[in-house]
Amino acid sequence: MTVTIKVLHHPEEWKEAFPVMKQLRTHLNEEEFLTMVEKAASLEGYKIAALYTENEVVAVTGFMPMITLYNGEFIWVCDLVTDVQHRSHGYGKVLLSFVENWAKENGYGIVSLSSGLQRLDAHRFYEEKMAYDKVSYVFLKRM
Template sequence: MPSFVWLETEEEVRSAFLIMRELRTHLDEETYVALVREAQEKEGYKLAALYEGDKMVAAVGFMPMITLYNGRFIWVCDLVTTSAERSKGYGNMLLSHVHDWAKEHGYGIVSLSSGLQRIDAHRFYEKKMEYEKVSYVFLKRL
């Protein structure tokens, strides 16, 4: 049975880099660690991993947010299962942990965005996890 582990120390955060890099290919290890640490300190970002035995197989990062659109909600920033371990239910397990954490802390909504090219991920969110597609996310680089 896979085990769920919170990643809080710098060493623990660093241990998830190789898996997180599969999703966030633009980040080098030092930038990744610095961004996670800053997000933890300033934004309440939570990082967790799923282990099969002593091997990390998936990771999730999320944070509480408040907007006028959703009110108080949880934003899933990062969700990735290592490529060799996909389609084994790990993403479902991690998102279920996020849902449970949200309920326990008084949040009624969990939201996320997913790149347009990630068709398999969209199918997973909509069909397996019962998320609704409610908007597009727009980005302007300055």
């Protein structure tokens, strides 16, 4: 089986990734997704990468460079999802490793992300398979 990863640059490509991304970002419809990706890409340097098997998108990640006083310059993984029918095949590990390599190649020494409190399987994946450290909680207040 051929596995390829491609950074997606255009709305037509983003549409290919939407059905998988929708599994993580269930509140978005395709139009909202495309609008937000366009805005985040142009204003924040947000990128979407998709992992394909046999020309089918089976995993997607969204990531972007950030600067904070805590981390300095780093890559923030905004989204990481594998299609429900393709989980437990190592695609998430391959895709997150792609982001880590992209970060290194572009001069970033840190990759960071947050994960919902209820996503215990994801937490085990990040800590046990990807060697990420749990260093904080993320707090949110809706206004």
